[in-house]
Amino acid sequence: MAQVSTSRRAVLIGLPFAALAGAAQAAPDKRMTAYKTPWCGCCGGWIAHVREAGWTVEVIEREDLASIRARHGIPDRWASCHTAVVGAYAIEGHVPAGDVDRLLRERPAARALSAPGMPAGSPGMEAAGREPYTTVLILNDGSTRVFGRHNGA
Numbered sequence: 845m846a847q848v849s850t851s852r853r854a855v856l857i858g859l860p861f862a863a864l865a866g867a868a869q870a871a872p873d874k875r876m877t878a879y880k881t882p883w884c885g886c887c888g889g890w891i892a893h894v895r896e897a898g899w900t901v902e903v904i905e906r907e908d909l910a911s912i913r914a915r916h917g918i919p920d921r922w923a924s925c926h927t928a929v930v931g932a933y934a935i936e937g938h939v940p941a942g943d944v945d946r947l948l949r950e951r952p953a954a955r956a957l958s959a960p961g962m963p964a965g966s967p968g969m970e971a972a973g974r975e976p977y978t979t980v981l982i983l984n985d986g987s988t989r990v991f992g993r994h995n996g997a
Contacts, residue, residue: 880926889968897941938966
């Protein structure tokens with residue numbers, strides 16, 4: 845009987861540690877690399893937004909981002925002023941940090957998430973006013989679907 849109690853006690857003591865280990869494994873790695881041009885100010889606003897949401901961002905400045913977009917399969921019609929890379933996904937433009945978090949939770953069969961153009965009121969574009977905009981998921985086969993709908997700032 846004492847052996848059963850000892851085993852039960854060991855299991856009960858170990859459960860919280862096992863739960864913590866599982867939570868640590870389940871938590872997404874909140875690191876990204878953001879590619880931007882040296883002269884773009886709104887990109888800095890978006891980078892500040894994702895950093896405020898808990899992301900660690902390595903910033904790499906390039907004169908031309910076309911090769912980055914091409915490498916990640918982002919067609920010109922979905923392009924914006926900066927491209928970030930998070931794991932296997934590209935994040936194009938002023939995508940809200942909440943959408944990036946959701947993307948990593950859901951892990952759809954996609955190559956990128958885009959807020960095409962530079963929508964007024966999106967993170968980093970608050971000074972431009974406020975307009976509704978969507979984020980678009982670019983699927984692996986090249987098709988797209990709306991991922992999020994936003995009202996701006």
